[in-house]
Amino acid sequence: MNHFEYRGGALCCEGVKLADIAEAVGTPAYVYSTATLERHYQVFRDAFLPRNVLVAFAVKANANIAVIATLARQGAGADTVSRGEIERALMAGVPAEKIIFSGVGKTADELAFAVQAGVHEINVESRAELELLSEIARGVGKQAPIAIRVNPDVGAGGHDKISTGKSDAKFGVSPEQALALYARAADDPHLHAQGLAVHIGSQIRDLAPLEAAFRVMRSLAEKLRSNGIAIERLDLGGGLGVPYFNEPDPPSPAEYAAMVSRVFDGFDIGLSFEPGRMIAANAGVLLSRVVRLQERPRPIVVLDAAMNDLIRPAIYDAYHGIMPLKQATASEQAVDVVGPICETGDTFTRNRMLPPLEAGDLVAFMTAGAYGAVMASTYNARALVPEVLVSGDKFEVVRRRWDVAEQLRLESLPAWMES
Numbered sequence: 001m002n003h004f005e006y007r008g009g010a011l012c013c014e015g016v017k018l019a020d021i022a023e024a025v026g027t028p029a030y031v032y033s034t035a036t037l038e039r040h041y042q043v044f045r046d047a048f049l050p051r052n053v054l055v056a057f058a059v060k061a062n063a064n065i066a067v068i069a070t071l072a073r074q075g076a077g078a079d080t081v082s083r084g085e086i087e088r089a090l091m092a093g094v095p096a097e098k099i100i101f102s103g104v105g106k107t108a109d110e111l112a113f114a115v116q117a118g119v120h121e122i123n124v125e126s127r128a129e130l131e132l133l134s135e136i137a138r139g140v141g142k143q144a145p146i147a148i149r150v151n152p153d154v155g156a157g158g159h160d161k162i163s164t165g166k167s168d169a170k171f172g173v174s175p176e177q178a179l180a181l182y183a184r185a186a187d188d189p190h191l192h193a194q195g196l197a198v199h200i201g202s203q204i205r206d207l208a209p210l211e212a213a214f215r216v217m218r219s220l221a222e223k224l225r226s227n228g229i230a231i232e233r234l235d236l237g238g239g240l241g242v243p244y245f246n247e248p249d250p251p252s253p254a255e256y257a258a259m260v261s262r263v264f265d266g267f268d269i270g271l272s273f274e275p276g277r278m279i280a281a282n283a284g285v286l287l288s289r290v291v292r293l294q295e296r297p298r299p300i301v302v303l304d305a306a307m308n309d310l311i312r313p314a315i316y317d318a319y320h321g322i323m324p325l326k327q328a329t330a331s332e333q334a335v336d337v338v339g340p341i342c343e344t345g346d347t348f349t350r351n352r353m354l355p356p357l358e359a360g361d362l363v364a365f366m367t368a369g370a371y372g373a374v375m376a377s378t379y380n381a382r383a384l385v386p387e388v389l390v391s392g393d394k395f396e397v398v399r400r401r402w403d404v405a406e407q408l409r410l411e412s413l414p415a416w417m418e419s
């Protein structure tokens with residue numbers, strides 16, 4: 001459920017007409033709904049009650065500090081994959097004890113920063129990383145809380161590029177190695193071995209692979225305990241899919257939580273989750289204006305948004321619903337929808353049935369709150385797209401448009417060209 005709907009013929013976000021935001025801020029622009037973010041977080045967290053779980057929002061899905069702060073005020077933690085994401089989470093008010101630091105290529109500087117900050121858990125992905133972290137923790141005189149990331153050889157997800165759990169993926173270590181590394185960490189005075197972690201993919205629409213991976217996790221934790229090694233927590237990752245309009249609904253948080261309860265029935269262990277898409281995707285849209293139409297047997301609608309603003313269709317063939325901001329009454333026709341960037345990859349969709357659109361009309365790309373603005377760039381010397389947060393009948397720009405004049409301030413000619 002989300003808070004984008006037509007009211008009196010105008011597509012609204014909560015109590016605000018999206019067309020009013022487009023007029024005030026310009027297009028393209030991302031718009032997020034506070035009520036939807038809060039609701040998605042609450043529904044996910046409450047699905048596990050009475051079990052108290054740590055829900056660490058995957059900041060990679062939407063790293064705007066206003067979005068993170070909205071969730072932090074509900075009690076959410078943060079799953080981060082870089083020093084920058086940790087800094088954003090801290091700045092947004094997520095307490096360090098609710099921050100998880102994941103990722104396959106953490107540098108020594110990043111690990112030291114995380115240890116100093118006192119994060120909840122560092123998810124370690126290799127023996128080399130474990131050795132380095134132990135040394136760093138010794139150097140700063142702190143004990144680093146760790147989990148070992150397991151690669152369970154179970155893949156899943158909406159696209160090959162976002163499946164992470166097969167043994168040939170770059171993530172984690174095999175279950176056998178995980179046991180060995182965990183035992184090694186448990187013996188190390190500079191490390192606090194607290195758990196195991198897993199994440200098998202994103203946009204997962206089937207519970208079976210998740211259940212298979214979670215069963216691997218339970219049996220590994222049981223093995224450790226039967227060997228007399230303490231383990232307090234399991235981090236079960238993110239990955240639950242969302243409806244993108246053209247596909248059947250994925251499992252609900254309630255169905256997902258019921259599966260988790262089934263797997264961990266009678267097993268006393270702390271659980272963490274790292275949902276990103278499930279929290280943010282349907283809480284955001286990308287607004288865009290029609291620049292003009294190319295006349296073809298199948299018309300081409302050229303928008304002012306491009307692949308640099310929303311790259312998911314170009315790299316994952318992703319589907320995003322497109323809704324006119326003014327509710328249409330005329331019948332739909334097949335069109336292609338493209339951006340202005342000079343490559344054919346800058347095509348949002350082909351052969352889509354849409355109501356008639358004309359130059360100047362406004363549209364919204366739906367389900368764009370996750371992996372939208374965070375993946376935007378300035379390709380083709382375009383401005384970096386702004387972000388707006390709505391709450392009730394209020395809205396405010398929470399990242400302003402970074403225009404080309406400002407971008408140019410970062411650039412200079414080398415000294416040898418200056419004379």
Ligand code: LLP
Binds near residue numbers: 103199201277312
């Ligand atoms: N935890 C870890 C370790 C992850 O790698 C990811 C996502 C998540 C949590 C959050 O997964 P979610 O709940 O959002 O599915 N750019 C792609 C998605 C990449 C996801 C990468 N990892 C897209 O636009 O579809």
